[in-house]
Amino acid sequence: MEEKIIEISKIKIIGLIGLSLIFVFLGIWIAYYAPIVNVEILNNNIFRKSIGFLSIIFFGGMGILITKKLFENKYGIKINDEGIYDNSSSINSGLIKWENIESIEKSKVVNQNFIRVIVNNPNDFIDKQKNILTRKNVETNFKKFGSPIQISTNGLKIKFEELYKIMTSELNKRK
Incomplete structure (x- = not known):
């Protein structure tokens, strides 16, 4: 790929x-x-x-x-054979391996669209967060929305629907 x-x-x-x-x-x-x-x-x-x-x-x-x-000169999202690398916000999930992704869903919170990545190891992503405020935010995401990983396109050079389509297509190729 x-x-x-x-x-x-x-x-x-x-x-x-x-x-x-x-x-x-x-x-x-x-x-x-x-x-x-x-x-x-x-x-x-x-x-x-x-x-x-x-x-x-x-x-x-x-x-x-x-x-x-x-001031970061990194990508926002990178998708390859390993999985999805999320660096799109201040809450970076890092590498989300394909084998850990159960599904990719759309969600809306207060009129803002998110791509929710449902993983089979949510506590690993929660434990990865070193900052206490970020960790609490990720825990809240998991409790309220069923996943610690919520990706927004607000700061990315791509439209929401386009990113959703790419991510779901790549996941479907691997199932």
């Missing part, structure tokens, strides 16, 4: 960084500058600051992780 490489889209990454910055600034605005409104809970200073700081921390952290991808 000819190796297929899907590159990371620097343009899409810059767009995601910009989006995370917007939410960081929105968090700052909520915490310090939001006007008084007619809804009592929204006027609670502790509530507003909590929401603002959570937005700053979450989207600031996501922005940092996304920015790291901007």
Whole structure:
């Protein structure tokens, strides 16, 4: 099989960084500058600051992780005879061997499409994660969606349907 490489889209990454910055600034605005409104809970200073700081921390952290991808000169997804190498996001699954893949499915979470790779050894992929936040995210993916591996095309130079078609076709050749 000819190796297929899907590159990371620097343009899409810059767009995601910009989006995370917007939410960081929105968090700052909520915490310090939001006007008084007619809804009592929204006027609670502790509530507003909590929401603002959570937005700053979450989207600031996501922005940092996304920015790291901007400076990587690696592929996003590589598909070859060994399996699928996932380097598409800050949660890299690494090599997913064909013999470990049970199925490849589409999923949608909050209007975002994902390719869910169902594996027969999910705990291996969870244990591989060294960062505690990444590990918790992967564990949550497994508990909620049945797989620790969720691949998005948001930062890749390929459309969702095209990547799904390639991955399922390559898996079907090996079954």
